[in-house]
Amino acid sequence: MVSKYYRFEIKASSSYPRKIDIQLRSLKTVVSKGKSNEVKEGEKEEFDPLEHLIPLETQLSLLGLTYNDISHGSIDLKVKAFEVHEENAEIRDGIVFEDKVTGKKRFILVCYRREGGSLKISSVKELDSTEDLIDALNSD
Amino acid sequence: MDRTETVPPKEEPLVNYLDLLDASEEEFEKIGSKMIFKLMPKPGVDYKLYLLEKPELREGEKLIAYTQSACPECLSLLNAVIFERDGKVWIRKRCPEHGEIEEVYWGDAELFRKFSKWQFDGKGVEPSLDITNACPYNCGLCARHKSHTALVNIVATNRCDLSCWYCLPGDQEILVRLKGSVKPFSFEDLASRYEFKYRIKVGGFKGEYAVPRDLEVLGFVNGRAEWVKVTKILRRHHKGKIIVIRTRLGKEIKVTPEHKIAVFQNGKIIKLRADELNIGDKILSLARIPPLAESLGIQNALGYVSRSGLKLLYAHMVKQPLTSGIVSTGPKSRLYGDFIVDEIAEIGYEDFEGQVYDLEVEAESHLFIAGDGLVISNCFFYAGKAGYVYEPTLEHIKYMIKMMMKQRPVSIKAVQITGGEPTLRDDLTDIVKLFKEAGVKHVQVNTTGIKFAYDPELAVQLRKAGTNVIYMSFDGVTPFTNPKNHWEVPYILENLRKAKLGVVLVPTLIKGYNIHELGLMVKFAVKHMDIVRGLNMQPVSITGRVPRSLREKERITIPEVLIEIEKQTNGQISREDWYPVPFVAPVSHFVEALTGRPQFTLTTHFACGAATYVFKDGDEMIPITRFIDVEGFMTYLERKAEEIRRGKSKKLAILELATKIGKFIDFKKAPRDLKRKQIINLLYNIFIKHDYTALGEFHYKTLFLGMMHFQDLYNHDVARVQRCGIHYIMPDGRLVPFCSFNVIPQLYRDRAQRAYGIPVKEWERIKGIRLMDYKYKRNIRKLISGETYRKAYEGIIDVDSISYEDHVLASKRFGIPVVEE
Numbered sequence: 001m002v003s004k005y006y007r008f009e010i011k012a013s014s015s016y017p018r019k020i021d022i023q024l025r026s027l028k029t030v031v032s033k034g035k036s037n038e039v040k041e042g043e044k045e046e047f048d049p050l051e052h053l054i055p056l057e058t059q060l061s062l063l064g065l066t067y068n069d070i071s072h073g074s075i076d077l078k079v080k081a082f083e084v085h086e087e088n089a090e091i092r093d094g095i096v097f098e099d100k101v102t103g104k105k106r107f108i109l110v111c112y113r114r115e116g117g118s119l120k121i122s123s124v125k126e127l128d129s130t131e132d133l134i135d136a137l138n139s140d
Numbered sequence: 141m142d143r144t145e146t147v148p149p150k151e152e153p154l155v156n157y158l159d160l161l162d163a164s165e166e167e168f169e170k171i172g173s174k175m176i177f178k179l180m181p182k183p184g185v186d187y188k189l190y191l192l193e194k195p196e197l198r199e200g201e202k203l204i205a206y207t208q209s210a211c212p213e214c215l216s217l218l219n220a221v222i223f224e225r226d227g228k229v230w231i232r233k234r235c236p237e238h239g240e241i242e243e244v245y246w247g248d249a250e251l252f253r254k255f256s257k258w259q260f261d262g263k264g265v266e267p268s269l270d271i272t273n274a275c276p277y278n279c280g281l282c283a284r285h286k287s288h289t290a291l292v293n294i295v296a297t298n299r300c301d302l303s304c305w306y307c308l309p310g311d312q313e314i315l316v317r318l319k320g321s322v323k324p325f326s327f328e329d330l331a332s333r334y335e336f337k338y339r340i341k342v343g344g345f346k347g348e349y350a351v352p353r354d355l356e357v358l359g360f361v362n363g364r365a366e367w368v369k370v371t372k373i374l375r376r377h378h379k380g381k382i383i384v385i386r387t388r389l390g391k392e393i394k395v396t397p398e399h400k401i402a403v404f405q406n407g408k409i410i411k412l413r414a415d416e417l418n419i420g421d422k423i424l425s426l427a428r429i430p431p432l433a434e435s436l437g438i439q440n441a442l443g444y445v446s447r448s449g450l451k452l453l454y455a456h457m458v459k460q461p462l463t464s465g466i467v468s469t470g471p472k473s474r475l476y477g478d479f480i481v482d483e484i485a486e487i488g489y490e491d492f493e494g495q496v497y498d499l500e501v502e503a504e505s506h507l508f509i510a511g512d513g514l515v516i517s518n519c520f521f522y523a524g525k526a527g528y529v530y531e532p533t534l535e536h537i538k539y540m541i542k543m544m545m546k547q548r549p550v551s552i553k554a555v556q557i558t559g560g561e562p563t564l565r566d567d568l569t570d571i572v573k574l575f576k577e578a579g580v581k582h583v584q585v586n587t588t589g590i591k592f593a594y595d596p597e598l599a600v601q602l603r604k605a606g607t608n609v610i611y612m613s614f615d616g617v618t619p620f621t622n623p624k625n626h627w628e629v630p631y632i633l634e635n636l637r638k639a640k641l642g643v644v645l646v647p648t649l650i651k652g653y654n655i656h657e658l659g660l661m662v663k664f665a666v667k668h669m670d671i672v673r674g675l676n677m678q679p680v681s682i683t684g685r686v687p688r689s690l691r692e693k694e695r696i697t698i699p700e701v702l703i704e705i706e707k708q709t710n711g712q713i714s715r716e717d718w719y720p721v722p723f724v725a726p727v728s729h730f731v732e733a734l735t736g737r738p739q740f741t742l743t744t745h746f747a748c749g750a751a752t753y754v755f756k757d758g759d760e761m762i763p764i765t766r767f768i769d770v771e772g773f774m775t776y777l778e779r780k781a782e783e784i785r786r787g788k789s790k791k792l793a794i795l796e797l798a799t800k801i802g803k804f805i806d807f808k809k810a811p812r813d814l815k816r817k818q819i820i821n822l823l824y825n826i827f828i829k830h831d832y833t834a835l836g837e838f839h840y841k842t843l844f845l846g847m848m849h850f851q852d853l854y855n856h857d858v859a860r861v862q863r864c865g866i867h868y869i870m871p872d873g874r875l876v877p878f879c880s881f882n883v884i885p886q887l888y889r890d891r892a893q894r895a896y897g898i899p900v901k902e903w904e905r906i907k908g909i910r911l912m913d914y915k916y917k918r919n920i921r922k923l924i925s926g927e928t929y930r931k932a933y934e935g936i937i938d939v940d941s942i943s944y945e946d947h948v949l950a951s952k953r954f955g956i957p958v959v960e961e
Contacts, residue, residue, distance in 0.1 A: 014205060015205075016204055016205030016207075016222070016256070016859070017205075017256060017259045017745055017746060017747070017859055017863075018259040018260070018261060049189045049191040049192065049274075050189055053189065053191070053274055054271055054272065054273075054274075057271050057274075057275070057284060058270075058271050058283075061267075061271060061282075061283035061284055062283075064261075064263070064264065064286075066275065066284040066286075066862060067208075067274075067275070068207060068208055068275060068284075068858045068859050068862060069859075071206055071207070071208070071219070072205040072206055072207060072859070073205060073206070
């Protein structure tokens with residue numbers, strides 16, 4: 001059985017109910033089991049709420065955001081899918097999140113593990129810079 | 141068969157609460173941990189997602205934002221647009237299955253803009269649930285929730301001591317089994333066989349009833365039609381409208397407007413008042429013949445009913461000839477157990493005067509099959525309306541307290557004990573003590589207060605147990621706007637005064653009903669400032685499915701109330717004196733920056749509520765905003781908090797605040813008898829402690845005026861749900877936002893309470909009492925003759941201008957019977 005990991009790239013801004021102007025992108029997605037190896041990027045998919053909403057909300061919640069937050073105004077939402085074949089496989093995603101209202105940038109390493117056929121977050125780590133994030137993604 | 145989709149009756153998870161009456165907190169914990177997942181809404185079953193299309197704006201409409209909102213019909217999650225038009229703010233959504241729904245969101249766009257400047261989001265809570273559903277179908281709470289719990293509601297009981305009585309006209313027919321013989325009867329003909337020798341008063345209605353022996357009707361039992369015993373035939377006189385409902389399958393029933401009908405919604409049966417029904421609503425009627433034949437006990441009853449007679453009976457009930465086993469129901473018809481999911485095609489009204497009837501049946505669902513085979517409710521019995529009594533034991537409440545007290549990073553400090561009517565519980569003071577022992581600082585009891593009018597000791601005991609304030613229904617100053625407790629309010633206030641237990645008056649505001657009394661309500665609250673801590677108004681939340689024309693008649697939103705208060709107080713309290721709930725968040729941010737610890741912060745959506753404080757200055761009322769520059773103060777605190785976060789010295793920040801604070805106060809404009817130090821203390825109590833009950837030292841001077849507009853499915857906005865700070869603790873231990881618990885009751889409140897409920901009959905057997913025994917009867921003559929009554933309303937209304945007959949009529953119309961002794 002194949003599990004799917006979805007990577008989201010988002011640009012969203014709105015002034016309701018409070019002002020937000022955010023950008024979320026992924027530096028790199030790594031699927032590993034034992035040794036790390038970069039996988040070929042999946043096909044771009046249209047946002048399908050039935051399939052993508054829960055993984056998107058799960059990822060946004062790490063940033064204190066919700067789908068509702070990003071859907072109030074202008075939104076550019078891209079989805080890429082990765083197939084994960086092996087049980088216990090680990091997916092590491094390096095997320096760069098920019099909040100243009102506060103001017104803050106966040107670098108987050110999110111690790112997912114495939115357990116019982118589905119992907120679950122196994123760890124979340126906040127890092128200081130793009131370099132730290134790349135190092136973490138490339139480490140064994 | 142090929143044209144018919146069978147939907148098996150759904151079995152919802154239930155616990156056998158009878159076995160848990162002596163269970164320990166630990167046992168409730170074990171059960172709760174399993175029930176949470178069984179009771180959670182299920183995608184595709186309880187709701188659908190339609191999030192690809194956004195509603196378009198039309199000419200003359202200005203976009204404010206998009207959001208998500210539930211369909212009032214099927215609960216599907218839809219995109220919605222919030223926009224400005226004609227000076228008002230609106231919300232519109234379109235369900236692919238049920239069409240477009242448009243509703244006023246806020247009645248004044250200018251005030252909407254003012255309030256929107258003061259939105260602050262919270263840090264949320266450490267989640268108790270993983271995200272497995274779209275919001276708002278994952279409540280419990282999850283990582284999407286943005287506000288910590290500001291107030292927890294706990295339902296102590298679903299029992300209530302107020303009631304109503306709904307009926308059917310005498311020409312309506314019903315299939316009965318009388319001494320084993322199956323026959324259709326009109327209610328009139330059936331009634332003629334019995335002696336109505338018992339008198340009954342239910343709600344405001346007088347009537348009579350007979351107790352039949354060997355009489356059965358077809359009851360709705362878990363999707364099957366089964367014979368159930370009729371324990372009473374009731375009748376009363378009715379003058380007024382009768383609703384005539386016709387279905388696509390040609391069936392018809394006539395009922396009084398309040399009578400509840402079984403409606404098939406999202407795979408479940410709910411009960412809706414006849415006047416809440418819409419064309420297109422799915423209702424149930426008898427369909428499936430073989431199970432019916434079995435249930436008729438036909439083999440045994442052949443001596444009474446011939447095969448041809450049986451055919452006639454079926455034809456009568458299902459309006460279809462007897463075929464090979466299943467009724468031909470036309471395209472797209474569905475079955476629910478033994479019933480067709482039919483659809484309302486026409487709703488009409490008729491004037492009526494005469495006898496109307498109802499049955500009391502021994503079906504747990506309180507549903508039976510009436511005219512033309514349609515399923516209706518035997519629904520004149522209160523908690524019996526739900527069919528179960530939900531009343532958590534003290535050990536169960538301990539479990540719920542344990543669960544709610546886990547909340548982090550900000551712990552829970554305030555609780556409201558609510559109902560039904562919580563004062564019906566004999567152990568209410570024990571419940572208050574449990575919360576106090578758990579460390580809850582503020583406990584309030586939400587009640588009609590009627591019991592306090594007769595039991596002053598209850599107020600004393602609740603105060604001693606640690607109750608901080610009574611949160612009391614108060615819909616107006618006259619019997620006509622407040623038939624719930626107008627006559628008792630003076631006595632309630634008197635007894636609360638003696639017990640030194642403060643009260644917040646809570647009017648539900650309905651356009652065309654009690655809005656004209658807003659000024660008088662404020663005046664009444666000010667008159668009783670010694671014991672009244674606040675007036676917290678709640679613009680109506682429209683429950684059930686209500687046609688747009690009726691919604692427009694009743695709908696009022698926060699800004700319209702503010703404008704009306706301004707008019708009715710001659711500008712003493714203007715619309716500009718009010719601020720949204722999160723307005724005070726900068727104070728919490730400042731304290732948080734100073735202490736480094738997460739603080740209690742009010743971060744609800746700006747559109748949810750409004751508040752101000754007023755001071756009594758002679759005969760005048762002075763809002764706090766007239767002598768304190770509250771906006772300047774909040775802006776200053778927010779800036780200081782940010783400076784501390786960026787490394788500024790905390791000591792320096794405090795020093796600066798101490799020297800600066802006086803500059804925000806115009807002492808010349810302050811109430812004359814309010815001293816400089818008192819004003820500064822006031823700022824502390826109001827803005828730092830967020831506690832209007834802490835205003836005790838300002839008796840006779842200060843009144844909190846608040847407003848909370850709970851949502852309904854017409855103005856529902858997920859952005860508001862995610863910021864909700866008023867939550868319910870559920871019997872399984874989940875904390876659910878108010879506007880999910882009550883706006884989507886079928887997935888939250890009712891589902892959970894039913895699971896942990898006890899069937900009414902069982903509850904009555906165990907307790908040795910009947911629910912009906914609790915019904916309140918009002919002696920108006922005695923209440924209005926007391927000096928306490930006259931004094932309480934003196935200067936507010938002319939009590940002598942209301943005749944005794946009008947008093948009685950007001951009470952009876954509402955449903956509370958009047959007695960002379």
